[in-house]
Amino acid sequence: MNNAEIAQMLYEFAELMDLKGDVFKRNAYRKAAQSVEDLGRDVQDLVAEGNLDSIPGVGESIAKKIKELVGTGRSTELEKLRQEFPAGLVQLMSVPDVGPRSVIRLRQELGVNSLQELKEAALSHRIRGLKGFGERSEENILKGIALVEKQSGRMPLGHAYPIARDIAEHLRMRGHTHAVSLAGSLRRMRETVGDIDILAGSDSPDKVMDLFVAHPQVASVIARGGTKASVRLADGTQVDLRVVPRESYGAALQYFTGSKEHNVKLRRIAIQKGYKLNEYGVFRKDDDALVAGSDEDGIYRLLGMDPMPPEMREDRGEIEAALEHRLPNLVSMEDIKGDFHVHTSMSDGRATMREVAEEAERRGYRYIGVTDHSQSLRIAGGLSIDYLLASVEEARQLSDELGFPVLRGAEVDILEDGSLDYPDDVLAQLDYVIGSVHSRFKMDRREMTDRVLTAMSNEEMNILGHPTGRLIGKRPGYDIDLDRVMDEAQSKGVLLELNGFPDRLDLNDLNCRRAKERGVMMCIGTDAHSLGHFDNMELAVGTARRAWLEPGDILNTYSIDRVRKVFTRQRTT
DNA sequence: GCCGTTTTCGGCCCGACTGTTTTCAGTCG
Numbered sequence: 001m002n003n004a005e006i007a008q009m010l011y012e013f014a015e016l017m018d019l020k021g022d023v024f025k026r027n028a029y030r031k032a033a034q035s036v037e038d039l040g041r042d043v044q045d046l047v048a049e050g051n052l053d054s055i056p057g058v059g060e061s062i063a064k065k066i067k068e069l070v071g072t073g074r075s076t077e078l079e080k081l082r083q084e085f086p087a088g089l090v091q092l093m094s095v096p097d098v099g100p101r102s103v104i105r106l107r108q109e110l111g112v113n114s115l116q117e118l119k120e121a122a123l124s125h126r127i128r129g130l131k132g133f134g135e136r137s138e139e140n141i142l143k144g145i146a147l148v149e150k151q152s153g154r155m156p157l158g159h160a161y162p163i164a165r166d167i168a169e170h171l172r173m174r175g176h177t178h179a180v181s182l183a184g185s186l187r188r189m190r191e192t193v194g195d196i197d198i199l200a201g202s203d204s205p206d207k208v209m210d211l212f213v214a215h216p217q218v219a220s221v222i223a224r225g226g227t228k229a230s231v232r233l234a235d236g237t238q239v240d241l242r243v244v245p246r247e248s249y250g251a252a253l254q255y256f257t258g259s260k261e262h263n264v265k266l267r268r269i270a271i272q273k274g275y276k277l278n279e280y281g282v283f284r285k286d287d288d289a290l291v292a293g294s295d296e297d298g299i300y301r302l303l304g305m306d307p308m309p310p311e312m313r314e315d316r317g318e319i320e321a322a323l324e325h326r327l328p329n330l331v332s333m334e335d336i337k338g339d340f341h342v343h344t345s346m347s348d349g350r351a352t353m354r355e356v357a358e359e360a361e362r363r364g365y366r367y368i369g370v371t372d373h374s375q376s377l378r379i380a381g382g383l384s385i386d387y388l389l390a391s392v393e394e395a396r397q398l399s400d401e402l403g404f405p406v407l408r409g410a411e412v413d414i415l416e417d418g419s420l421d422y423p424d425d426v427l428a429q430l431d432y433v434i435g436s437v438h439s440r441f442k443m444d445r446r447e448m449t450d451r452v453l454t455a456m457s458n459e460e461m462n463i464l465g466h467p468t469g470r471l472i473g474k475r476p477g478y479d480i481d482l483d484r485v486m487d488e489a490q491s492k493g494v495l496l497e498l499n500g501f502p503d504r505l506d507l508n509d510l511n512c513r514r515a516k517e518r519g520v521m522m523c524i525g526t527d528a529h530s531l532g533h534f535d536n537m538e539l540a541v542g543t544a545r546r547a548w549l550e551p552g553d554i555l556n557t558y559s560i561d562r563v564r565k566v567f568t569r570q571r572t573t
Numbered sequence: 574g575c576c577g578t579t580t581t582c583g584g585c586c587c588g589a590c591t592g593t594t595t596t597c598a599g600t601c602g
Contacts, residue, residue: 017574024585028574059575097591099600132599136592348586348602379587379602438602439589 001044001070004162005217007037008235009069009078010062015090016081018100031057036066038350038530044070088114095144096475097137105130119145147476154192155237156472158502158539161186163217164196167239170215171200176207179249183242183256187310189542191472191505195238199256201249212241248280251293254300255279261315269303269319277303311545330545335557336537340369340463341411341434341499341525346391347372347381350530353391357398357406359531367405367560370395371434371525374412374421383410385426392429405560407431411465413438418454420461427460432567434497434525436465437478445479452485456494459571463523464489466499466506474503482511489520493570495555496520500540501527512547521566523555 010033017026035056036043046052047070052063068075092103092115106112109130110121118141121127127138164182172180177200181187184197202208209229213221222230222238230240244252255263255278270277274285281293282302292298297307305322309330312318321327342356343349351359353370360368372391373382383391388410395408409432413421420427420435427433435455443451455461467485468477489496496515499506504527507515515522524544526536544554551557555566 022574025574027585031575057575061574097600101599132593132597134593140592376588377602379589381586441601442591 001073002216003036003039003043005234006043006066006069007033009075010036010065012090013065013078013081015093016078016085018093019085019089019103021100021104028057029062032062034350038532047071086113088117091115091148092118094148094474095141096147097140097144115145115148148473154194154473156502157186157189157191157193157505157542158536160193160196160237161539162535163233163237164198164239167196167212167215167217168198171198171208171211171241174211176204176211177202178246181253183253184258187257188259188313189311189539189546191508191543195240197256198239198241199249199253200241200243201246201252202243203245205243208243209241244279246294247290248293250295250297250299251277251281252279254296257310257313259314262313262319265315265319266303269323273303275303309545311542312548314546328548328550331541331549331551331554331557332545333538333541335551335554336365336524336541337559338365338367338369338556338563339526339528339534339537340371340407340409340432340523340556341465341497342368342370342528343372343411344370346383346387347377348529353394353406354398355531356528357402357404359534361402361404363534367407367563369407369409369432369525371409371411373438374410376413376415376421377438382413382421385422388422388426389429395431407563409434409462411436412461414452414455416440416443416451418451420455420458424458424460427458428571430460431564432462433460434463434465435461437469441469441475441478443478445481448478449481449484452480453488456485456488456492461494462567462570463495463497463525465497465525466501466504466527467496468506468508468511470506470508471503472505477506482514486515486518486520489515490518493521495523495566498522498524498540498544498554499527500524500536500543501533502536502539505539505543509543509546512544512549516547516549516553521555522549522553 010029014026014029014033017029039055043066047067052058052066065075065077089103092098093100110126112118112121122138122141127133128135164186168180168182171177179201181199183199185193186196200208205227209224212229213231217233218231219234220232222232228242230238232238242256267277270282276283276285281290282299284291292302300307306325306327308318308322308327344353344356345351356370357368373380375382375384392408395406399406408430410430411434414435414437415421456464468480470477496507498512512522524540526533526540528534528536555563
């Protein structure tokens with residue numbers, strides 16, 4: 001059992017404590033889970049050393065549970081709690097505006113134990129009769145359920161990606177394969193994925209299948225045949241593996257990557273050109289001879305197209321562009337020189353400014369921007385003016401000492417009236433300013449748009465952070481006129497953020513593409529709250545690629561000198 | 574359940590907002 005799995009169990013404990021009505025225990029379990037996640041070492045080793053209490057937030061009781069988990073892979077205590085609170089009850093808390101207290105009352109007074117039962121209770125107007133609930137609450141609950149249902153079955157890319165990579169690596173390392181790749185919507189970097197698809201090329205498929213089902217995270221085998229197997233992981237994720245021989249690897253990869261719409265169009269083109277395309281290769285119509293199939297690029301070339309990155313394959317014009325040899329040169333991880341949205345331990349991040357800077361350097365960046373929360377966001381440790389200004393000096397000294405530019409920015413709240421959460425003369429002392437909305441999400445469209453436009457008219461604001469505020473599967477974005485925001489961004493030279501936090505990916509692919517078409521410059525921020533979150537950059541770059549963004553469209557590809565010039569120019573025009 | 578310049582019990586980042594009330598509980602970040 002690895003750290004991530006142990007952390008997952010501790011998070012589940014935390015949710016169950018919520019249902020028990022004990023927020024302190026919830027917090028204790030959450031803190032322990034976070035510590036385990038962040039731990040630079042293997043928890044199993046600490047168990048062996050008898051050193052579990054060196055983990056912050058882990059005391060006697062949690063240590064005991066971790067030992068049991070590591071030793072047996074199970075927790076009797078957790079299983080008891082699961083009996084008491086069925087999974088459906090935990091899911092109820094994922095409905096916006098429904099928290100633990102409501103869940104407990106809905107269960108006690110209406111016998112609601114699942115999403116379906118909650119829906120029925122709302123539709124039959126049984127909720128509005130409860131003390132403290134009314135007509136409005138009932139409507140909000142129904143809206144919330146619709147959102148949860150829409151997302152059900154699909155998980156955020158950021159959740160699936162590390163799991164998928166781990167399994168692919170597991171297959172790769174043991175031999176028996178000559179190639180392993182992620183496929184499906186995961187390979188296309190869609191913001192949510194329904195399941196994980198993995199393709200392996202091998203001449204001994206049986207051995208690969210054995211390896212696959214033996215992966216430590218596999219909880220049950222759903223199906224297993226000669227070339228395809230499906231399993232369910234402990235967390236409920238379904239993973240499909242397909243194994244094909246070398247000569248059809250490219251065709252299989254193309255086919256299993258999709259999208260469906262892209263493939264349909266591609267097959268139609270193949271027919272026009274006198275071929276047949278399927279997952280085994282491209283075949284000549286006349287004599288059924290295999291003419292392409294071992295490598296993916298060869299399939300596109302044979303059909304008269306430039307090979308295209310998986311992220312583009314949504315039938316959004318990429319086939320036409322490939323036929324006319326005018327595919328964009330998409331931004332890639334190698335182009336990224338820095339990150340502009342990172343929280344430090346001064347506010348609600350977990351790493352210090354120094355640790356952040358060192359991590360950035362280690363990852364091959366050329367600079368880093370740190371952006372803590374502003375004073376109004378007290379719960380997230382928003383910085384007072386004094387602290388903020390002191391940290392400006394700290395960033396300067398750190399830059400000198402490391403010989404690595406650390407930009408001092410801030411993620412400043414856009415207040416209800418559109419003003420920014422620090423006075424202009426304070427903002428002017430920062431290297432740059434991200435303005436973000438963190439409150440009053442339910443304003444109507446005109447109010448919210450005016451609020452954001454007012455903020456953007458402040459010359460100190462360089463970047464609009466997570467412009468729609470949506471949380472994938474949890475909360476829709478606030479109601480805002482993005483066309484007007486983009487026009488304003490273009491004319492004022494304000495950058496729009498592509499926030500790479502797994503739940504956010506905001507702006508999303510389609511809106512990023514709209515922004516590019518309108519001549520708006522984008523800026524990627526991972527919104528990292530710990531060093532591990534630097535990995536979010538891959539999700540953001542994947543989203544940028546889905547939006548057809550090129551290096552020139554993204555500030556993070558610029559040198560530090562050009563970045564500084566952009567920020568300075570914005571503030572003097 | 575954890576933790577200790579408030580130290581072995583009694584706190585645990587807390588303020589704004591919403592929808593329900595007529596003074597507040599629950600949710601969110």
